[in-house]
Amino acid sequence: MDKKIKKKTWTAKRIFTILGSGGVLFLILYVFVFADNSSKLKVDEEKISIASVVEGPFQEYIPIEGNVQPKTTIRLDAVVGGNVKRRFLEGGVEVQEGDTILKLENSNLEMQYISQQTATNRLRNEIENTNNQLQQSLFNSRAQVITLDFSIDQAKDLFDRNTQLYKDDVISEQEYLNSKRDYDRLIASRKNTLKQMEFDSINAVSQVNQNRGRLVTSQESLKIVEGQLEDLWVKAPIDGLLSTVNVEIGQQIGQGTTIAQIDDLDGFKIEANVDQHYLPRVYEGLKGTYDFAGQTYNLEIRKKFPEINNGTFVVEMIGEVPDGVRRGQTISIRLQLSEEKNAIQIPRGSFFQTTGGNWIFVVDESGDFATRRQIRIGNQTPRHYEVLEGLKPGEKVIFSSYEGYEDKDKLIIKQ
DSSP states (O other), rough: OOOOOOOSSSOHHHHHHHHHHHHHHHHHHHHHISOOOEEEEEGGGGGEEEEEEEEEOOEEEEEEEEEEESOEEEEEEESEEEEEEOOOOOOOOEOOOTTTEEEEEEEEEHHHHHEEEEEEEEHHEEEEEEEHHHHHHHHHHHHHHHHHHHHHHHHHHHHHOOOOOOOOSSOHHHHHHHHHHHHHHHHHHHHHHHHHHHHHHHHHHHHHHHHHHHHHHHHHHHHHHHHHHHHHHEEEESSSEEOOOOOOTTTTEETTTTEEHHHHHHOOOEEEEEGGGGGOOTTTOOOOEETTTTEEEEEEEEEEEEEETTEEEEEEEEEEOOOOOOOTTTEEEEOOOOEEEEEEEEETHHHHHHHHSEEEEEOOTTTTTEEEEEEEEEESSSEEEEEEEEEOOEEEEEEETTOOOOTTTTEEEEO
């Protein structure tokens, strides 16, 4: 009778098969669950720049280049034309108000002055002669009235006597009528003389007033010509620095021609070009600072010219200008676009060109690697970015170029 052989449940082959399958399953589980599957890249520590995230005072500003100009510049234009007769001053010297710079000559203007002066004097003489004639006429008329008054008295006496004698039939009617006619004629003559006196007086006064009006006009014209003659002497209107005098002896200068400039040395202004990107954020009263000779000085925008030219617009600033600053000098200005505040910040770096400020590599505390993290950048200065989200003070970030890191999630830092 055959003996039944009992099979073993845990054979060596079966054990090895189970162990092998379990190992493969564990490997798969590790790869998909526990293993680090992020995209990694090894980088040399010496080829990257690392900085700490800090929190402190932050103020947004932009650097601009300013050109120093006099606060006030006076252009000297020829008020009247003429030939340059003499130069009293050269450019580049300080002048006082009233100093003579040039002497021009204009023969036509001088002849016009003589002619106008002659006309004015003639009018004065005409007025004086008219007044004299009026006075003489009045004297003659008064003398006539006085003579008539005596004649009238005599004629009245004769007429009164003849009236009585005629009533008494002592004289004839003809003799009576002749005395009456003589008396009436003298009365009428007196009235006419008085009217003539009144007419002559009114007419003379009218002539005098007309001549006086002409005289006033002539005198005003004479003053204008005198002023034009005075303008042939080109003088400094203010104290300041005289620029180059752009004329030569004998040169013909037309009216309105610019002869020179005078810069007011009592103050300076600074003109600067600002990128058109900042046009909405720049306004009158905005502050700025600059450094000179180891000290910091304050400025303020006085004028803003919004016209865009070659991608920039111009602002005019005034403020503290120390001794030693000269016309035409260029200074570097920090134009403040915001008030100072407390903010988390990181250094500016080339990483921004790749990430646009949306993410950055944050270095682990061990310093062995850095991982990619989403952040949000706010305002910026030429040296720092303001961080609104994603970073804490004390953390370290890589802020150098990310060229070649665009698709990496982790950087292994080789010491």
